[in-house]
Amino acid sequence: xxxxxxxxxxxxxxxxxxxxxxxxxxxxxxxxxxxxxxxxxxxxxxxxxxxxxxxxxxxxxxxxxxxxxxxxxxxxxxxxxxxxxxxxxxxxxxxxxxxxxxxxxxxxxxxx
Numbered sequence: 369x370x371x372x373x374x375x376x377x378x379x380x381x382x383x384x385x386x387x388x389x390x391x392x393x394x395x396x397x398x399x400x401x402x403x404x405x406x407x408x409x410x411x412x413x414x415x416x417x418x419x420x421x422x423x424x425x426x427x428x429x430x431x432x433x434x435x436x437x438x439x440x441x442x443x444x445x446x447x448x449x450x451x452x453x454x455x456x457x458x459x460x461x462x463x464x465x466x467x468x469x470x471x472x473x474x475x476x477x478x479x480x
Contacts, residue, residue: 384436384448387455391433394462398426405473418472425469428462431455 405419435455439448 384439384452384455387432387452387459388436388440391429391436391455391459391462394429394466395426395433398422398429398466401469401473402426416476418469418476421465421469421472425462425465428458428465432458432462 402419402422405416405422409416409419432455435451435458439451439455442448442451
């Protein structure tokens with residue numbers, strides 16, 4: 369008798385890969401924008417809270433990236449799905465925070 373092992377859904381695997389690559393790229397984007405904001409702060413001699421939000425955003429993207437990498441490397445299908453769901457949630461929260469950050473940056477530029 370052969371045991372039937374459930375095969376991972378290829379769509380799920382692709383989702384994990386997409387979360388991994390997109391969140392890794394967004395960490396770099398957040399770090400770049402933090403650097404640009406710090407230059408603007410130094411030139412204008414005014415402190416903005418946006419750079420602090422971007423740090424939190426970068427940490428959420430990093431969390432999503434690490435969780436999706438862990439999901440890709442795990443052998444357990446159940447653990448893979450659990451990690452993938454958590455990585456997906458972290459990515460969506462970070463994406464929402466990115467939109468809030470963009471609005472905050474636009475507001476800070478228009479007010480100043």
